[in-house]
Amino acid sequence: MNTDTFAPTPTKHRAPRPDHVPQELVREVDAYALDGIEEGVHEAWKKIQRPDTPPLIWTPLTGGHWIATRGVLIDEIYRNPDRFSSRIIWVPREAGEAYEMVPTRMDPPEHTPYRKAIDKGLNLAQIRKVESDVRSVAIELIEGFASHGGCDFAKDYGGVFPVRVFLALAGLPLEDAAKLNLLANEMTRPSGSTPDEQGRSLEAANKGFFDYVGPIIEERRGGSGTDLITLMVNSEINGEPIAQDKALGLVSLLLLGGLDTVVNFLSFMMIYLARHPETVEELRSDPLKLQRGVEEMFRRFAVVSDARFVVADMEYYGTQLKRGDLILLPTALHGLDDIQHEDPMRVDLSRRNVSHSTFAQGPHRCAGMHLARMEVTITLQEWLARIPRFSLKEGAAPIYHSGIVAAVENVPLVWEV
Template sequence: MTVDTIAPPSAKHRMPIPDYVPAPLVRDIDIYDLDGIEEGVHEAWKKVQQPDTPPLVWTPFTGGHWIATRGTLIDEIYRSPDRFSSRVIWVPREAGEAYDMVPTKMDPPEHTPYRKAIDKGLNLAQIRKVESDVRAVAIDLIEGFAAQGHCDFARDFANIFPVKVFLALAGLPMEDAAGLNALAKEMTRPSGNTPEEQGRSLREANAGFFAYVAPIIAQRRGGTGTDLITQMVNSEINGAPMPEDKMLGLVSLLLLGGLDTVVNFLSFMMIYLARHPETVEEMIADPMKLQRGVEEMFRRFAVVSDARYVVEDMEYYGTQLRAGDLILLPTALHGLDDSQHDDPMKVDLSRRNVAHSTFAQGPHRCAGMHLARMEVLVMLQEWLARIPHFALEEGAAPVYHAGIVSAVENIPLVWKV
């Protein structure tokens, strides 16, 4: 069963409410099937964040877990691995326990040398070296349909541009993208209507990634190539060669991160811009405002909702937590928190003190953030240079999917040639 055919709420698997969870903190929230999602993923998450919503709520869906509803908590939990561990970062728990990629499921100090291995190829200096190549990919794609006066943005651009860039950095063929994308979707939006079914789906997808990368790792160990995979698998961990099982997890994580997040972020962003031509005009009139406004875009359109594992019994923001509880961190709710941002649903290119957790925080802050920022800036610059005025086709109905990484498809854009 796919996310598209997920069971209605009445048939969802509900967990009993633990004795220590007060009834006023219980909310029926399913990360994979948000109420009101037909209006948009971010709009649906924002409905969770009402003025009287407690900072922590409990849902009986997806195995039963807490949800942090305010930016302050989301930021703080990410930065506190001593209290909130990464040993289980997916919900339901069965999916999180099946997830076997590193270093995202590690805590410091074990996590640190693996993160350094990733940063070798994704640090800001390295990313600046490939900007002209990234720009060439964007230009080639946009000019391929600009004269047509229309495109399906998700299909014709967002699903190709960051994937093509990333596979080139990893030294992998573009023809592998379809199979890898299918695995990525099962990782971030695992199919099934019970925690056990979702756990099986994720375990199979995780195994699929490992099977794909194993021969590539074997080929590139000991190599001198400059691609991301060669750099990582030949990194030392605490003065010794990286263990093979950790190589599988590390390279798989690299591909998962590069294939699903920026793809969906771009699509959410372009739906908004197609509906708000005044924001597009601001970008065109002031290139510096466009450049500074990229961070505002990341605030507004966060797509990741991962979790943390409570290390020990504690009281947190007046709520009793038990060791082993999971807390979901919907990054969208940090950027959309009206206690931190005025009119948070609006993209304000002049906004100051933009606060968000779109790239997470603390030791697990996204290693690919420099690449993501550059991809978004380059894409906007080259798109607006060729297609400055565009809109959603009349009657367009984007299809939204919620999950560990939110997604959207069916984005028909039109413009005058």
């Protein structure tokens, strides 16, 4: 086996290998700084998923934890909270322990009433009511630069469109976006060169969210508004008003989810389309194929890598796990698993039986998935109606970041006016 991809990086902090971890399962994988990331986040994750890579590998980096490398494990672990708990969902462990947002740190049945509170404003029926407003935002942004012959997609659209939509749904001022984006970046890609430093960075960002939403929660308690925050903070949990600490976590989670995931997904998708004009032509040729193809996009460009806590000692896929072990679930590796998808790096708009964990699975399946699907569909429809052919600017070098949520910046697109 060629081990070049897993060559040691001497400057990084390493955890000692536990006794129950066989040496042959150890790989040097840093979820926050993937080897080969300059070629792309998904390309870097895919290099780890070799034919001879075990279904579970262990890395001494980011505090020491397992990584599930195959789609069947990622799907199964998400669906089984009785064996794989959400009490710690971030790596390194120090960051996971500092993370205080709910209900992502909860397991059923404690999790269930909080999830119902979130779903009040994000269920499919509610999201359909705002489709025309979402479309208007997309049209306004695209028409603002369509005549220019180019834009930095990540900066001018990807980082603006979902944020404007979400802040409007939450009833928050657009000028707060920059501050909230900085906090979101530190939550999903915490700075620091050791687990302790990353834990402190995440703790500070978590506090920043709580400090921001605290006064807003107080102001909207008892209110009759229809914005997402008012709906949530006036929900009852087991027949009682939601407690302040839980409201802080719930509203902060809402903002974190709305400000980081779709923002980055859109840019990954557009980089691919800019490099594959034949796929763009196929999307333009058939409105129905475009709508159906959105699910294929979600398979191909998953951005989340969160973790689960092993509840008890067990043997899992031939590997000994101990209570307290953490397993990272890179959702990209489900969608890119060639055991489940032929030629998985290619966007195939005719692909059948598309399976992925881009929105997770089980009780923590993403509450914002209906909004995300709408935002991606509308972006493709309105962009291609106004900019039917486009490419990456010659010499463009997108800058990729891995982490709990993968990110990309510097996405210069050009087109003929």
